[in-house]
Amino acid sequence: MMLLEHDAKELLAADGVPIPTGILATTADVAPPASLAAPFMVKAQIAVGGRGKAGGIKRAGSVAELRHRLGELLGKTIKGQTVHACRIEQCVEGMECYLSVSLDATQGHLRVLLSPEGGVDVEAYAERGALGSADVAYNEREAIAAASRLADIIASPARETVVHAAERLITEFFAFEATLLEVNPLFVRPDGWWSAGDLKLVIDDNALIRQPRLCDLIRHRADAYPEMALKLDHGFDFVVVDPDGEIGLVTTGAGLSMQMIDELAGRGHPAFNFCDIRTGQLRGDPTRLINVFQWIAAGRNVRSVLINFFAGITHLGEVAKLLVMALKAVPELRVPVTARLIGNGYDEAIAVFASAGNPLRVEPDLDRAIELALAPLTGARP
Amino acid sequence: MTAPGVVHVPFVTPDVATLVQGMTGRTGRRHAQLMRAYGTRIVGGVSPKSDSDEVEGFPVFKTCIEAVAATGAVASVAMVPPLSVLDAIREAVTAGIRLVVTIAEGMPVRDAVAALEIVRAAGVRWIGPSTPGLAIPGKLKLGFLPDVSLAPGPLGIIAKSGTLSYEVCHRLVGRGLGQSLWVGVGGDPVKGTRFADVLPSMLTDPHTHGIVVIGEIGGSEEEELAAAMRDLGCAKPVYALIAGRTVREGITMGHAGAMIQGDVGTIASKTEALTAAGAHVFTRIRDLVDAVAASVGNAKGEQACN
Numbered sequence: 002m003m004l005l006e007h008d009a010k011e012l013l014a015a016d017g018v019p020i021p022t023g024i025l026a027t028t029a030d031v032a033p034p035a036s037l038a039a040p041f042m043v044k045a046q047i048a049v050g051g052r053g054k055a056g057g058i059k060r061a062g063s064v065a066e067l068r069h070r071l072g073e074l075l076g077k078t079i080k081g082q083t084v085h086a087c088r089i090e091q092c093v094e095g096m097e098c099y100l101s102v103s104l105d106a107t108q109g110h111l112r113v114l115l116s117p118e119g120g121v122d123v124e125a126y127a128e129r130g131a132l133g134s135a136d137v138a139y140n141e142r143e144a145i146a147a148a149s150r151l152a153d154i155i156a157s158p159a160r161e162t163v164v165h166a167a168e169r170l171i172t173e174f175f176a177f178e179a180t181l182l183e184v185n186p187l188f189v190r191p192d193g194w195w196s197a198g199d200l201k202l203v204i205d206d207n208a209l210i211r212q213p214r215l216c217d218l219i220r221h222r223a224d225a226y227p228e229m230a231l232k233l234d235h236g237f238d239f240v241v242v243d244p245d246g247e248i249g250l251v252t253t254g255a256g257l258s259m260q261m262i263d264e265l266a267g268r269g270h271p272a273f274n275f276c277d278i279r280t281g282q283l284r285g286d287p288t289r290l291i292n293v294f295q296w297i298a299a300g301r302n303v304r305s306v307l308i309n310f311f312a313g314i315t316h317l318g319e320v321a322k323l324l325v326m327a328l329k330a331v332p333e334l335r336v337p338v339t340a341r342l343i344g345n346g347y348d349e350a351i352a353v354f355a356s357a358g359n360p361l362r363v364e365p366d367l368d369r370a371i372e373l374a375l376a377p378l379t380g381a382r383p
Numbered sequence: 384m385t386a387p388g389v390v391h392v393p394f395v396t397p398d399v400a401t402l403v404q405g406m407t408g409r410t411g412r413r414h415a416q417l418m419r420a421y422g423t424r425i426v427g428g429v430s431p432k433s434d435s436d437e438v439e440g441f442p443v444f445k446t447c448i449e450a451v452a453a454t455g456a457v458a459s460v461a462m463v464p465p466l467s468v469l470d471a472i473r474e475a476v477t478a479g480i481r482l483v484v485t486i487a488e489g490m491p492v493r494d495a496v497a498a499l500e501i502v503r504a505a506g507v508r509w510i511g512p513s514t515p516g517l518a519i520p521g522k523l524k525l526g527f528l529p530d531v532s533l534a535p536g537p538l539g540i541i542a543k544s545g546t547l548s549y550e551v552c553h554r555l556v557g558r559g560l561g562q563s564l565w566v567g568v569g570g571d572p573v574k575g576t577r578f579a580d581v582l583p584s585m586l587t588d589p590h591t592h593g594i595v596v597i598g599e600i601g602g603s604e605e606e607e608l609a610a611a612m613r614d615l616g617c618a619k620p621v622y623a624l625i626a627g628r629t630v631r632e633g634i635t636m637g638h639a640g641a642m643i644q645g646d647v648g649t650i651a652s653k654t655e656a657l658t659a660a661g662a663h664v665f666t667r668i669r670d671l672v673d674a675v676a677a678s679v680g681n682a683k684g685e686q687a688c689n
Binding site for chain 2: 002048049050080081082104106107109138139178180205206207208210211228229238240242253254255256257258259260262263264266267271272275277311312313314343344367368
């Protein structure tokens with residue numbers, strides 16, 4: 002997952018990486034502290050690339066203009082993401098360089114990119130040959146050596162400063178098990194001063210288990226990372242994909258859940274959520290199902306729930322008992338529930354539902370189950 | 384029929400002698416039995432902590448080296464937790480195992496990169512991480528692909544997603560179309576075997592008449608596959624389903640590899656690359672199943688008549 006710029010910067014700043022002074026603002030009526038003086042940069046905190054080009058970064062010459070810019074940005078949707086917060090930063094000046102370290106997943110190598118010119122148009126520098134590139138083994142020492150070689154096109158004393166910055170940043174890349182670290186611009190001055198003007202950090206979700214500082218950050222900022230905070234707390238994936246979505250999904254398997262969302266969208270009905278509940282990990286405990294039903298019940302526009310369990314190994318009779326328990330525990334879920342079940346123990350599942358008064362409809366065929374689930378929305382008779 | 388320049392190396396042989404690493408754990412014990420019941424030649428298990436030298440009728444060894452020496456195993460299915468996968472691969476490779484399947488979900492990328500270096504240096508085939516495994520239906524299963532979706536037949540299956548491939552194959556089996564070889568490559572960004580790595584053996588396998596690709600947003604594997612299709616002169620029909628059209632940038636969807644970053648990993652890029660390489664790309668399961676049934680199903684029928 003991609004960290005928001007503010008969090009990535011504060012995280013690295015705690016290790017001594019120099020960043021421009023800044024604060025996070027969630028409302029427009031900010032009063033910047035004395036340490037933060039005009040002119041300011043106002044930067045929308047959204048986890049997408051190309052933020053500047055998309056209008057997510059503005060300059061403000063005064064506190065009045067700063068508030069005006071915040072008013073413009075907060076609540077705005079940029080590249081499909083709503084801006085809930087902006088980082089307000091001191092404008093800084095200096096030579097603008099570019100540095101990135103990224104994992105080449107295909108080769109299992111690292112790519113180090115370095116340029117004496119930073120800014121929004123890195124692709125253009127690459128075309129002009131101004132962007133140095135090196136592919137090296139996934140190894141801290143080799144990555145630092147590569148950056149040092151790439152910095153040779155920069156004249157001293159800036160070269161030494163860039164090399165120093167690259168060393169610090171590559172160390173951080175490895176310490177946090179990142180898959181991408183990009184600093185653009187990397188501000189450099191003749192006196193050896195440098196600062197990470199913008200910082201993009203993508204971390205490896207699978208490594209969180211041994212990255213306590215990243216886990217703390219995500220838990221502390223759960224509002225900004227609801228999906229990952231939920232996964233840390235509950236051990237499975239649940240993502241609200243559309244707060245106005247009409248169909249709540251209770252599904253297992255990431256690929257099938259994504260496909261279900263696509264299939265519903267293709268029929269003109271947005272899903273409320275993505276869900277990979279991992280039926281194999283339920284082990285007789287309905288807690289995950291109860292949680293998912295509760296979260297779906299909170300969807301303001303949810304009018305139907307569709308369960309899809311393609312159980313390879315899990316016994317459907319056991320799953321059915323858990324579903325009955327969970328539905329009983331979440332009376333606030335008042336919309337029709339359709340379950341598409343397939344796998345071992347189907348007949349037992351049907352019997353379990355029957356003896357519980359059939360709290361949901363069961364259908365073994367996925368397309369027909371989707372039609373059933375959509376019936377309350379379309380008015381069609383299933 | 385062998386394409387020019389392609390050396391036929393079978394991905395796996397049906398009677399391959401196979402170990403289960405992590406044999407005495409809950410998952411290992413269960414799946415060792417299920418794989419054996421399916422026909423896989425499970426010759427033993429490895430469990431460093433086990434006090435018993437036998438589980439469910441399988442001999443259990445303390446190390447892979449002992450297990451390989453005693454059984455002659457050349458394949459291994461590692462049923463160990465995510466942070467133990469790297470060690471399991473290292474141990475299997477050191478012991479001389481040539482094919483290792485790791486099913487655990489959640490292996491850190493740094494570990495996967497290290498594992499990749501190990502298997503590449505040794506010339507070992509690694510399937511995983513985060514995969515339900517592979518199968519030659521009717522003969523062999525390494526992992527836990529569900530029986531309800533498996534049947535011998537003319538289709539080669541390459542899938543990032545387990546559950547989506549179960550669904551698609553279940554429906555194809557319902558239309559009379561089973562599989563010649565099914566390889567789940569897993570949903571992680573760094574992995575032992577990628578889509579393009581599986582293509583050559585499917586092109587040369589005389590039992591494979593069509594290839595079904597179950598892709599999803601994120602990474603560049605679909606694009607790599609498209610390049611391999613052009614490079615190898617893919618003469619077999621390829622049908623692809625790519626999940627995640629509605630996913631927004633920067634959010635990981637269950638699979639660690641399923642994340643769009645900028646223009647990389649988008650559905651548009653994958654669809655364009657595969658279509659240009661001659662693949663048929665679908666967004667609905669039903670449409671893919673209908674198309675495969677119409678072409679591969681009919682071709683099979685004609686062959687049977689001839």
